[in-house]
Amino acid sequence: MKKIILIILLFSVSNLFAQNEQKYYTVNASTLNVRDYPDKEGIKLFELNYGDRVLVTENGGTWFKIEYKGKQGWVNNTYLIEDYNQELSDNSDNEEGSKGITPNPFLLYTGIIGGILLVLALILKGNALKITGAIITILATVFYYMFGLLLNAFSIALFATSNSSFLTSILATGFTYALSLVIFILSIVGFFKNTGIAIIVLSIIIIVINFLTGAIPGCIITIFSLFGGILIASGSAQLKNS
Numbered sequence: 127m128k129k130i131i132l133i134i135l136l137f138s139v140s141n142l143f144a145q146n147e148q149k150y151y152t153v154n155a156s157t158l159n160v161r162d163y164p165d166k167e168g169i170k171l172f173e174l175n176y177g178d179r180v181l182v183t184e185n186g187g188t189w190f191k192i193e194y195k196g197k198q199g200w201v202n203n204t205y206l207i208e209d210y211n212q213e214l215s216d217n218s219d220n221e222e223g224s225k226g227i228t229p230n231p232f233l234l235y236t237g238i239i240g241g242i243l244l245v246l247a248l249i250l251k252g253n254a255l256k257i258t259g260a261i262i263t264i265l266a267t268v269f270y271y272m273f274g275l276l277l278n279a280f281s282i283a284l285f286a287t288s289n290s291s292f293l294t295s296i297l298a299t300g301f302t303y304a305l306s307l308v309i310f311i312l313s314i315v316g317f318f319k320n321t322g323i324a325i326i327v328l329s330i331i332i333i334v335i336n337f338l339t340g341a342i343p344g345c346i347i348t349i350f351s352l353f354g355g356i357l358i359a360s361g362s363a364q365l366k367n368s
Contacts, residue, residue: 143245151190151206153178158206160199164189179209187338241352250357252364259357261319263313263325266350267306298339303333309351313358320366322359329355347354 161168165187174180174194183198184191190203246258276316305328312321312328329352336344 133285149182150209151180151182151192151203152208152209153180153205154322155205158201160192160194160197160201164191164200166202168200174201181205182206184342186342211356214345217306223244240349240353243357247357247360250359250361255359255364256320256358256361257358259322260313260316261354262357263309263316263354266347266354267310267313270306270344270351271303271348273343296317298335299341301342304333304343305332306348306351309355313351315359322355322362322363324359325351325355325358 153176156176158178160171160172160174160305162171178194180192180194180201182192186200188203189200191198203336206330213351245261246254250258309325309328309332312325316325317322329348332348333345333352336342337346
């Protein structure tokens with residue numbers, strides 16, 4: 127069981143850093159609109175032309191956040207092709223290009239805490255491991271609600287609620303809130319019973335939905351619930367075999 131935990135934790139953390147690598151891409155369309163929000167209904171900020179080289183700073187699924195000549199915005203990644211020469215060219219106009227590959231602070235903290243959880247999984251045993259997992263999951267779900275409510279309140283204040291795509295995103299967020307509430311209840315039950323597998327499955331569903339809607343911070347927060355579910359399942363398995 128400990129080997130499984132080790133593999134899952136290392137794979138999850140390494141994937142997070144891999145997804146947030148800053149890379150250069152080239153525009154593969156005659157023109158490409160850069161918007162203020164990762165949606166085709168977002169406000170057009172400026173326009174890119176064929177062959178323009180941009181730095182992708184955030185992977186939001188089907189939308190990338192880019193930097194170009196000191197300006198930032200979101201573009202549909204369908205019209206970008208990865209530039210295999212990731213070195214900053216001498217004639218590049220990208221003022222931020224010299225930064226190279228830099229981990230996002232959210233992902234950095236995720237990696238650090240993921241490492242701490244890995245140590246806990248290797249040191250703690252049985253009931254202590256299960257209780258630790260339940261506490262981590264509870265804290266993750268509470269923070270998910272606090273962060274999500276603030277973010278959505280801000281978004282609703284900025285974007286028109288008549289936007290169908292935006293409303294779809296809000297509905298998806300509401301669904302993840304419902305699943306997160308179920309995880310919260312399961313984490314409390316986890317003090318007494320093995321609810322780890324259910325927490326793992328629901329956490330993966332939330333992570334996928336958040337990734338598809340571009341809610342990367344929500345993915346990161348939910349990963350802690352996933353870690354907590356793994357610890358609960360592992361601790362319960364140890365108690366059963368003892």
